[in-house]
Amino acid sequence: MKIGLLGFGTVGEGVYQLAQTHPELEIVTVFRRKDGEIPGCTVTHDFSQILNDPEIDTVVEVIGGIEHASEYVLAALRAGKNVVTANKALLAAKYDELLAAAKTSGAKFRASAAVGGSIGWLANLERAKRIQEIDHIHGIFNGTCNYMLDLMTRQQLDYQQVLRQAQDLGYAEADPSADVDGLDTAAKLTISANIAFGISLHHESVPVSGISQINSADITTFTERGYVCKLLGTADKFADRIEAYVQPTLVRSSDATAAVHTNYNLAEFSGSATGTQSFGGQGAGRYPTAYNVLQDLCDLLAGKSFHTDTVPQSEVTAENSTQLHYYLRGDSTDLADWPAAEISAHWDQGILTTAQPVAKMHQWLKAHREVFAAALPRDFQVHEMK
Amino acid sequence: MKIGLLGFGTVGEGVYQLAQTHPELEIVTVFRRKDGEIPGCTVTHDFSQILNDPEIDTVVEVIGGIEHASEYVLAALRAGKNVVTANKALLAAKYDELLAAAKTSGAKFRASAAVGGSIGWLANLERAKRIQEIDHIHGIFNGTCNYMLDLMTRQQLDYQQVLRQAQDLGYAEADPSADVDGLDTAAKLTISANIAFGISLHHESVPVSGISQINSADITTFTERGYVCKLLGTADKFADRIEAYVQPTLVRSSDATAAVHTNYNLAEFSGSATGTQSFGGQGAGRYPTAYNVLQDLCDLLAGKSFHTDTVPQSEVTAENSTQLHYYLRGDSTDLADWPAAEISAHWDQGILTTAQPVAKMHQWLKAHREVFAAALPRDFQVHEMK
Numbered sequence: 001m002k003i004g005l006l007g008f009g010t011v012g013e014g015v016y017q018l019a020q021t022h023p024e025l026e027i028v029t030v031f032r033r034k035d036g037e038i039p040g041c042t043v044t045h046d047f048s049q050i051l052n053d054p055e056i057d058t059v060v061e062v063i064g065g066i067e068h069a070s071e072y073v074l075a076a077l078r079a080g081k082n083v084v085t086a087n088k089a090l091l092a093a094k095y096d097e098l099l100a101a102a103k104t105s106g107a108k109f110r111a112s113a114a115v116g117g118s119i120g121w122l123a124n125l126e127r128a129k130r131i132q133e134i135d136h137i138h139g140i141f142n143g144t145c146n147y148m149l150d151l152m153t154r155q156q157l158d159y160q161q162v163l164r165q166a167q168d169l170g171y172a173e174a175d176p177s178a179d180v181d182g183l184d185t186a187a188k189l190t191i192s193a194n195i196a197f198g199i200s201l202h203h204e205s206v207p208v209s210g211i212s213q214i215n216s217a218d219i220t221t222f223t224e225r226g227y228v229c230k231l232l233g234t235a236d237k238f239a240d241r242i243e244a245y246v247q248p249t250l251v252r253s254s255d256a257t258a259a260v261h262t263n264y265n266l267a268e269f270s271g272s273a274t275g276t277q278s279f280g281g282q283g284a285g286r287y288p289t290a291y292n293v294l295q296d297l298c299d300l301l302a303g304k305s306f307h308t309d310t311v312p313q314s315e316v317t318a319e320n321s322t323q324l325h326y327y328l329r330g331d332s333t334d335l336a337d338w339p340a341a342e343i344s345a346h347w348d349q350g351i352l353t354t355a356q357p358v359a360k361m362h363q364w365l366k367a368h369r370e371v372f373a374a375a376l377p378r379d380f381q382v383h384e385m386k
Numbered sequence: 387m388k389i390g391l392l393g394f395g396t397v398g399e400g401v402y403q404l405a406q407t408h409p410e411l412e413i414v415t416v417f418r419r420k421d422g423e424i425p426g427c428t429v430t431h432d433f434s435q436i437l438n439d440p441e442i443d444t445v446v447e448v449i450g451g452i453e454h455a456s457e458y459v460l461a462a463l464r465a466g467k468n469v470v471t472a473n474k475a476l477l478a479a480k481y482d483e484l485l486a487a488a489k490t491s492g493a494k495f496r497a498s499a500a501v502g503g504s505i506g507w508l509a510n511l512e513r514a515k516r517i518q519e520i521d522h523i524h525g526i527f528n529g530t531c532n533y534m535l536d537l538m539t540r541q542q543l544d545y546q547q548v549l550r551q552a553q554d555l556g557y558a559e560a561d562p563s564a565d566v567d568g569l570d571t572a573a574k575l576t577i578s579a580n581i582a583f584g585i586s587l588h589h590e591s592v593p594v595s596g597i598s599q600i601n602s603a604d605i606t607t608f609t610e611r612g613y614v615c616k617l618l619g620t621a622d623k624f625a626d627r628i629e630a631y632v633q634p635t636l637v638r639s640s641d642a643t644a645a646v647h648t649n650y651n652l653a654e655f656s657g658s659a660t661g662t663q664s665f666g667g668q669g670a671g672r673y674p675t676a677y678n679v680l681q682d683l684c685d686l687l688a689g690k691s692f693h694t695d696t697v698p699q700s701e702v703t704a705e706n707s708t709q710l711h712y713y714l715r716g717d718s719t720d721l722a723d724w725p726a727a728e729i730s731a732h733w734d735q736g737i738l739t740t741a742q743p744v745a746k747m748h749q750w751l752k753a754h755r756e757v758f759a760a761a762l763p764r765d766f767q768v769h770e771m772k
Binding site: 018022118119120123124127130131132154254255256258259260261266271272273274275276277278279280281282287288290291294295298302 | 640
């Protein structure tokens with residue numbers, strides 16, 4: 001296999017290094033912005049040098065972002081070159097277009113590293129679907145938010161302190177909104193649901209609420225009641241509809257999801273034969289991500305193409321959605337907007353709602369952006385309240 | 387694929403049912419003790435009817451046990467028929483013989499369901515090894531012991547009560563020794579280590595201690611100090627040696643391993659590129675186990691054979707082994723045999739030893755079979771003691 005590598009940043013250099021011990025994976029040309037030689041490869045600033053090289057049969061895209069990556073990946077697929085990408089934003093935004101381009105030209109296309117970094121989550125969904133139907137997925141898909149929430153919970157730090165620590169460690173960007181507002185989780189959930197359920201969600205139809213409004217008093221309230229707050233992406237396949245949403249969620253402290261620490265990810269599915277299965281590991285980083293890029297290259301060699309088939313695009317339903325109890329906390333004006341008849345209890349500075357349709361709650365939250373909201377577990381019973 | 391199915395008990399009937407929706411997996415003949423028709427299949431009491439049927443290219447063995455299963459599986463492999471088995475006892479005891487038989491005849495042979503039931507653990511080890519070295523594995527491989535320990539911990543029941551519950555639920559046999567003495571875990575650890583490290587352990591060289599001596603006072607002692615007791619199988623690959631052992635192990639209550647409840651399994655590996663990865667799910671049961679038998683059949687169709695290559699047999703080292711602190715509790719005569727100079731502290735009715743080589747401790751335990759022993763975490767520090 002002759003490879004053109006797009007990008008030589010953290011992950012790109014990891015791909016290059018891991019490929020050195022796999023002589024069948026030959027990186028011929030590297031496309032990067034910077035100058036500087038790379039042993040054994042031609043370095044170029046011009047993508048067409050890869051696109052027009054008939055010797056290169058496979059393109060690895062680890063540039064990130066949507067605009068340029070999309071242009072290069074689509075051009076490569078249309079030219080019949082196989083593509084492996086680790087780019088979740090690209091995959092969520094251009095899912096149908098990418099799969100269609102691969103189908104039309106007959107090129108192979110894989111993206112195992114796009115969700116869950118090291119975990120091989122998408123490859124395991126693909127494997128599971130050979131034998132069984134999957135009807136539920138959920139997970140901690142964003143290591144930055146998990147790092148922040150875990151530190152707030154275990155070290156009683158406040159939001160600004162943990163955000164600064166995450167930035168110092170390189171986990172969070174200077175503008176952390178893609179992580180803390182849940183957009184990164186929504187992209188990964190969209191891709192996961194598409195592969196698990198054999199659908200194609202419009203990624204902007206997934207309702208999202210993030211963690212930017214959480215404070216240390218909320219965490220204390222949860223800890224005292226035996227809960228841990230995690231940012232979860234959740235999707236369900238029902239006979240008549242698909243539901244998918246991203247929201248801070250309270251899990252019982254004895255639950256495996258509560259035991260996911262630092263920047264680790266954990267993803268779970270429920271299948272008709274296996275019941276629940278869980279997959280945990282490093283969700284990002286040079287070698288964890290590069291590792292699944294190499295796994296995809298091995299799978300291309302073995303003749304595999306994308307993790308599932310192309311299907312028509314579908315919307316997340318806003319009707320008949322699952323009903324959950326929510327913890328809401330905000331200033332008194334905002335909370336006064338919540339109907340008194342739909343309050344089950346008061347938890348310290350916040351309120352606990354009666355069971356609410358997820359879609360309705362996310363509508364309300366759009367109009368009350370400074371309220372922090374966290375969903376209670378599905379099987380939460382009002383008599384559990386203390 | 388034309389399949390001869392050996393065994394029509396819990397798992398065998400599950401294989402039959404799951405195969406109904408996979409027309410490429412055609413079960414032609416079922417070998418079972420009982421009479422009774424099975425739609426679409428010939429039923430036989432005579433294995434030679436499968437062995438000598440040139441139409442049957444693949445044999446699925448879900449009889450269990452070693453003696454008969456070994457005879458049938460080896461005969462099938464030698465006759466060039468592909469084999470899928472879920473039989474961990476067989477695989478641990480006859481590893482080299484089975485792999486050699488497959489290699490000689492060119493038959494394919496897989497066993498994903500033999501460890502971890504639904505989890506696909508062996509298949510994930512196989513996948514990981516395409517890209518990286520694995521140097522550590524550990525896990526909860528026995529659902530019965532986990533069910534019992536979890537119930538003792540979370541419901542403060544005593545050993546005899548939880549054993550009876552496990553027997554009532556069909557998790558434990560009337561003679562529970564294969565489970566509670568750790569022999570089932572040792573078989574699964576042996577197979578896992580063989581595949582993870584590319585070795586062939588002599589399965590009887592793995593030191594094993596089980597849970598049959600644990601009592602509710604031990605559990606209280608652990609709970610009060612923030613630990614949960616699990617029966618773990620652990621194996622490490624060092625530059626100069628292999629270590630593998632099965633023993634009750636204390637994990638911190640915030641650890642993901644502590645959050646494995648009821649009869650679930652959790653297996654983890656550490657790899658050079660990924661760091662630690664974890665895989666959790668149902669470790670036994672009709673459909674979970676049958677599911678990975680079907681996965682193996684799909685992998686045979688895709689041309690895959692065994693999860694790793696054959697290698698010469700190796701022994702677990704008894705030299706220079708890892709040093710761990712142990713909790714020991716027994717009657718005063720037994721405990722008086724433990725050298726006073728090697729006691730770090732007293733924990734209620736038990737003692738905490740200084741750091742001890744694992745091999746040495748297991749030797750001591752062989753001579754003191756009524757002592758309950760549990761290892762502390764590897765990174766345990768004496769100043770943690772309360």
